[in-house]
Amino acid sequence: MSLDAVLARIDADLEPAVGRLLELLRIPSISTDPAYAGDCQEAADWLVRDLQALGFDASKRETPGHPMVVAHSKGEGPHILFYGHYDVQPVDPLDLWHTPPFEPALEETPRGTVIRGRGASDDKGQLMTFVEACRAWKAVHGELPGPITLFFEGEEESGSPSLVRFMKDNAGELTADIALICDTGMFGEETPAIVTRLRGMVREEITVTGPDKDLHSGMYGGIAVNPIRVLTRILGGLHDAEGRVTIPGFYDDIPELSNAQKAEWDDLGFSESEFLGAVGLSVPAGEKGRSGLEMIWSRPTAEINGISGGYTGAGFKTVLPSKAHAKVSFRLVEGQDPVKIDANFRAWFEAQLPEDCSATFSDPEGAAAGIMDTSHPVFEQARAALSDEWPQDAAYIGCGGSIPIAAYFKDILGMDALLTGFGKDDDALHSPNEKYDLESFHKGIRSWARVLDAVMR
Numbered sequence: 322m323s324l325d326a327v328l329a330r331i332d333a334d335l336e337p338a339v340g341r342l343l344e345l346l347r348i349p350s351i352s353t354d355p356a357y358a359g360d361c362q363e364a365a366d367w368l369v370r371d372l373q374a375l376g377f378d379a380s381k382r383e384t385p386g387h388p389m390v391v392a393h394s395k396g397e398g399p400h401i402l403f404y405g406h407y408d409v410q411p412v413d414p415l416d417l418w419h420t421p422p423f424e425p426a427l428e429e430t431p432r433g434t435v436i437r438g439r440g441a442s443d444d445k446g447q448l449m450t451f452v453e454a455c456r457a458w459k460a461v462h463g464e465l466p467g468p469i470t471l472f473f474e475g476e477e478e479s480g481s482p483s484l485v486r487f488m489k490d491n492a493g494e495l496t497a498d499i500a501l502i503c504d505t506g507m508f509g510e511e512t513p514a515i516v517t518r519l520r521g522m523v524r525e526e527i528t529v530t531g532p533d534k535d536l537h538s539g540m541y542g543g544i545a546v547n548p549i550r551v552l553t554r555i556l557g558g559l560h561d562a563e564g565r566v567t568i569p570g571f572y573d574d575i576p577e578l579s580n581a582q583k584a585e586w587d588d589l590g591f592s593e594s595e596f597l598g599a600v601g602l603s604v605p606a607g608e609k610g611r612s613g614l615e616m617i618w619s620r621p622t623a624e625i626n627g628i629s630g631g632y633t634g635a636g637f638k639t640v641l642p643s644k645a646h647a648k649v650s651f652r653l654v655e656g657q658d659p660v661k662i663d664a665n666f667r668a669w670f671e672a673q674l675p676e677d678c679s680a681t682f683s684d685p686e687g688a689a690a691g692i693m694d695t696s697h698p699v700f701e702q703a704r705a706a707l708s709d710e711w712p713q714d715a716a717y718i719g720c721g722g723s724i725p726i727a728a729y730f731k732d733i734l735g736m737d738a739l740l741t742g743f744g745k746d747d748d749a750l751h752s753p754n755e756k757y758d759l760e761s762f763h764k765g766i767r768s769w770a771r772v773l774d775a776v777m778r
């Protein structure tokens with residue numbers, strides 16, 4: 322039972338593995354602040370040294386921004402690309418940290434031992450779970466698990482400006498059978514999760530113009546049209562009483578969830594009241610007849626993100642404004658074409674404008690939803706492997722937001738991506754006092770060992 326030997330090795334070597342992670346966490350690789358460019362280089366160098374020592378053919382690759390780290394190993398089996406990022410978010414407000422963000426340490430808490438420090442979870446702790454699994458494998462088997470490409474980015478937290486260019490320029494080297502992305506979390510405390518659907522998005526900025534100048538409401542009020550009234554009337558009709566978006570064609574090509582997927586989500590025990598209670602709410606505001614998880618993961622939204630116009634400063638000014646503005650965005654799901662959704666929205670909006678009012682729209686920005694093809698065998702192999710490690714079986718879940726890297730792997734390299742990770746909801750990513758549970762790190766390493774054993778066997 323070589324898997325047992327690898328798992329035993331991981332258990333025995335947990336302390337030095339934590340020690341290596343703490344070393345990496347001490348490097349303040351904040352990508353968005355140019356003052357830390359040297360530290361980003363140092364974090365990349367640290368990874369290259371560690372991977373070379375492990376037997377990977379590893380190198381640092383310069384970009385116009387921070388460097389990438391790319392490493393390869395040879396062997397039998399499907400070619401896997403593993404992605405993570407070594408850069409971290411800024412740490413302010415610093416005074417809210419209980420310990421210095423770049424002096425990481427183990428800390429006992431009422432909920433168990435945690436690794437405290439910036440990047441502990443996002444994403445240094447997560448990426449090291451895979452590296453440590455490879456290390457234990459090598460210690461037991463004498464060689465790395467198989468044909469693996471490691472791809473570590475240093476600009477994820479600052480918009481990935483070099484990523485697309487780098488992927489295009491190095492497509493031959495980076496393309497594998499499947500990509501593994503370790504930058505997401507568990508569903509609750511005990512249920513590992515594989516994200517198989519990501520929502521897309523379209524954004525629009527609208528300006529409605531009425532009179533050609535701001536007017537005095539004493540002189541013009543009653544006879545002149547007010548563009549704020551026009552804008553809010555139209556946008557007020559975006560949803561019907563059932564919570565459905567009223568734009569024609571909005572739901573046209575959206576497939577219904579399979580019964581199996583619906584049942585799996587129902588079994589997750591998601592509590593709408595707990596989820597909403599945490600933000601001071603109690604009543605789900607989405608489409609009637611849909612579960613809370615459907616509302617977040619598999620149904621589209623239309624949201625007004627901001628409205629401005631007229632006078633909003635101190636005191637009062639009885640202005641009848643010339644213009645009114647709004648920012649509107651749509652979270653999109655499988656089947657929805659961002660171009661079509663945007664065109665339908667504009668037509669719907671313009672059709673409701675009164676005479677004397679006009680609307681201009683920004684250049685829309687959008688991306689379609691990402692749906693993973695779970696027919697690749699690695700999905701079920703990974704699901705079984707994760708289920709063996711954790712108290713609850715692994716679930717295929719959705720993600721209400723978008724994770725651009727998954728779309729890039731698909732669009733640029735033609736690879737599906739399996740997104741999983743061992744973060745917890747209370748990890749405080751991007752916030753003061755970020756942590757990673759020691760258990761997440763330990764069981765994360767064991768999880769990857771199981772996945773590698775299943776995939777490479």
Ligand SMILES: [Zn+2]
Pocket residue numbers: 406443444477504
């Ligand atoms: Zn991240």
